[in-house]
Amino acid sequence: MERLENHGIRPVEAPRLPRHKIIDVVEHRSGIRLQPLRAWPAAGRTDATLAVWEHWAELPALLRRVPGPYRRHPLYSMVCWAAEDLRSGDERTVTRVRRVIEASDLIFYLSGNQEEIFLAHGARPEQLVEVTFGVPTAFFTGDVGASRDxxxxxxxxxxxxxxxxxxxxxxxxxxxxxxxxxxxxxxxxxxxxxxxxxxxxxxxxxxxxxxxxxxxxxxxxxxxxxxxxxxxxxxxxxxxxxxxxxxxxxxxxxxxxxxxxxxxxxxxxxxxxxxxxxxxxxxxxxxxxxxxxxxxxxHTSDLMWDQIGHAIRAHLAAR
CATH class of the missing domain: 3.40.50.2000 (Glycogen Phosphorylase B;)
Structure with a gap:
């Protein structure tokens, strides 16, 4: 998230939703994470919502249908499993993923082979942004020639x-x-x-x-x-x-x-x-x-978040 600040994007994280039996039951039966409810007040003070992984995008996608901050500003969804869920998931799973696609202004995905799957399920070409997945290479480092046991x-x-x-x-x-x-x-x-x-x-x-x-x-x-x-x-x-x-x-x-x-x-x-x-x-x-x-x-995480940052800034500027 710190990398986005280089692009003039200041992330605001919502407070954690306290665990409760009722919350657990609702999430289990609906399959939808309720954490974004805690983001409702923060969403009113921001310019966009960024959901990192599709399960966090499902509730904002639903809330875009009703008056409130989620309807007023863009939803950007970074997805991982969505294309496979569309390809092999049951009817309920496919419906939830398609709802995220319909509600998202931009969909960040991690390999080009998924594009046809998204388009076949209602995505628009201008929504789709392929990004190169990256890892923190400053942390995961090592000497190739070192002795290894x-x-x-x-x-x-x-x-x-x-x-x-x-x-x-x-x-x-x-x-x-x-x-x-x-x-x-x-x-x-x-x-x-x-x-x-x-x-x-x-x-x-x-x-x-x-x-x-x-x-x-x-x-x-x-x-x-x-x-x-x-x-x-x-x-x-x-x-x-x-x-x-x-x-x-x-x-x-x-x-x-x-x-x-x-x-x-x-x-x-x-x-x-x-x-x-x-x-x-x-x-x-x-x-x-x-x-x-x-x-x-x-494949560094810096490069990945730079790509996402550029895309978000361009979309906001176009609005």
């Missing part, structure tokens, strides 16, 4: 992870540490060479990346670039990255140039990629070096 690390908690394929590729000899929540692995049988580590604080996670040779991000083929945060963080920290070759992720990395990219669900390709990098240090270091340079040049 962790062979393979898998990271991720979202629904896009394909840990079933990873376990099949691990066999009985690849030592793989996994950072995720327990429920992501609950239905799977872990061999002794795959060790669950739970989740870590950001600083401990960064320190672990700096000790890791290869970070693997196996994913399903979703419309959005699932796994991009982990893959970019890992590359920035000097790890060699193995990530599934989806349409969305192919906009972030180039196969065998900035990452190794086996096919989605391809067990043999995934195992070959991991074994090959572990057994060929020269190739691994070269891949890690190119990946790190790529992320530092094209």
């Amino acid at each position: 962790v062979d393979v690390l898998a990271v991720g908690v979202d629904r896009g992870r394909d840990y079933k394929t990873l376990l099949a590729a691990a066999g009985t000899d690849l030592l793989i540490d996994v950072l995720t929540v327990p429920e992501r692995l609950r239905a799977l049988t872990l061999p002794q060479n795959v060790r669950p580590l739970g989740v870590l604080r950001p600083d401990r996670y960064r320190d672990l990346l700096q000790r890791t040779k290869v970070v693997v991000v196996p994913t399903h083929d979703f419309a959005y670039p699932t796994g991009q945060t982990v893959a970019l963080n890992a590359a920035a920290a000097g790890c060699a990255v193995v990530v599934s070759r989806t349409d969305a992720m192919s906009e972030y990395f180039s196969p065998d140039d900035t990452a190794s990219m086996p096919g989605v669900g391809e067990v043999d390709e995934l195992r070959e990629a991991l074994v090959g990098l572990l057994h060929d240090p020269e190739r691994r270091l070269a891949l890690a070096s190119r990946g790190q340079a790529h992320v530092r040049a094209h």
